[in-house]
Amino acid sequence: MKQFALLLVFIFVFSYARSETYKLNITFIVKNDTTATKSVSLTDYTITYKEKDAKKEEIAPIKREKGLRLDLDLNKEYIFSFTKLGYVMKKVLVDTKVPDKREKEKFNKMICIVNLEKAPIEVILANSKPVVKIYYHPGKANFDFDSTYTFTSMDKELIKKRDKIFNHAWWQLHDGNYKGALESFANMLLKNPQDIAALYNHGKAAYKLNDKKTACADWSAIKALNKEYADSLLKDYCTSENP
Numbered sequence: 699m700k701q702f703a704l705l706l707v708f709i710f711v712f713s714y715a716r717s718e719t720y721k722l723n724i725t726f727i728v729k730n731d732t733t734a735t736k737s738v739s740l741t742d743y744t745i746t747y748k749e750k751d752a753k754k755e756e757i758a759p760i761k762r763e764k765g766l767r768l769d770l771d772l773n774k775e776y777i778f779s780f781t782k783l784g785y786v787m788k789k790v791l792v793d794t795k796v797p798d799k800r801e802k803e804k805f806n807k808m809i810c811i812v813n814l815e816k817a818p819i820e821v822i823l824a825n826s827k828p829v830v831k832i833y834y835h836p837g838k839a840n841f842d843f844d845s846t847y848t849f850t851s852m853d854k855e856l857i858k859k860r861d862k863i864f865n866h867a868w869w870q871l872h873d874g875n876y877k878g879a880l881e882s883f884a885n886m887l888l889k890n891p892q893d894i895a896a897l898y899n900h901g902k903a904a905y906k907l908n909d910k911k912t913a914c915a916d917w918s919a920i921k922a923l924n925k926e927y928a929d930s931l932l933k934d935y936c937t938s939e940n941p
Contacts, residue, residue, distance in 0.1 A: 720801065721772060722794050722841060724808040724832070727765035728780055730816075740814060743782035750775035750791075770794050772801055777828065785814040791828035791847075797836075806840045808832060860886070864895065871903050879903040894920055898931075905935060 728740050745758040745766050758766050758778075770776060776792045790810060810832065831847035834840070867882030883900035886893055901916030914936035921928035 720804050721769040722792070722805055722808065723767070723769050724792065724810065725765055725767045726778065726780070726790070727809065727811045728782075729811055729813050730785075740782060740785075743780060743785075743814070745778060745780055747776055747778040750777055755779070772796055780812050780814060782814055785816055788812055788814060788830075789828040791831045793831065793833040794841075796834045800834070800839070808841055810843075867896075868899065871899055871906075876903045876906040880907065891919075892923060894923060894925060901931075910936070 726745065728743050728745070730738055730740050746755040747758055747768075748755040758768070770792060772794045773796065774794050776794070778790045778792065779787060780789070781787045790812065796805075810830065812830075828847075831844040832841060833844055835842040863882065863886060867879050867886065870876075870882055871879035880900060880903040883896045883903060886896040887900060890896070897916045897920050901913040904910075904916065905913035914932065917928050917931040917936065921932060
């Protein structure tokens with residue numbers, strides 16, 4: 699009889715685990731990115747949120763330094779609003795819709811840092827639409843940030859045009875047309891000197907053409923943009939031990 703009771707408990711626990719529906723664990727941290735050196739955590743701000751079509755907003759309980767941590771139900775859309783007197787209010791859209799089979803599997807925890815900029819006058823100004831969207835990314839099978847959410851149609855066309863030029867230059871480099879690749883990446887850098895992918899490949903093409911000075915200048919420019927992976931390039935190809 700005791701064994702039978704244990705079996706019933708095991709079956710109940712096992713079936714409950716199988717039927718469990720996971721939630722999206724997300725943490726919001728509010729900072730001010732207008733300082734000269736680094737972002738600093740803000741205090742005396744308010745976070746409110748609601749389901750997208752709901753009329754009433756909920757005020758979120760905030761631990762000031764640690765921000766706000768919530769477990770959100772799946773298959774809903776939430777709007778979070780971040781307000782502080784004297785700062786521009788920002789909104790974040792969180793879309794928790796997922797495929798049916800993913801409802802019973804765990805998701806990565808999300809951390810969203812919201813930077814508030816000071817307003818020109820002591821009132822609460824607001825962005826008209828959310829500045830960030832968090833959604834389920836099918837390719838990654840997990841939640842991620844939609845980096846193109848705030849882009850206009852013109853932004854997207856420029857990105858598409860840039861990608862087309864980059865792909866052409868990359869294939870020139872891949873096929874050994876180093877002079878052509880160097881020129882193509884140089885044209886990209888005329889439009890955006892901080893295009894890291896173009897800097898990297900422009901340097902690679904230059905190095906293939908035995909122009910170490912240009913290559914190392916490109917990779918030093920990447921380092922100046924605080925990209926640590928440039929360290930290995932500079933160490934391997936731009937030191938006195940590697941003429």
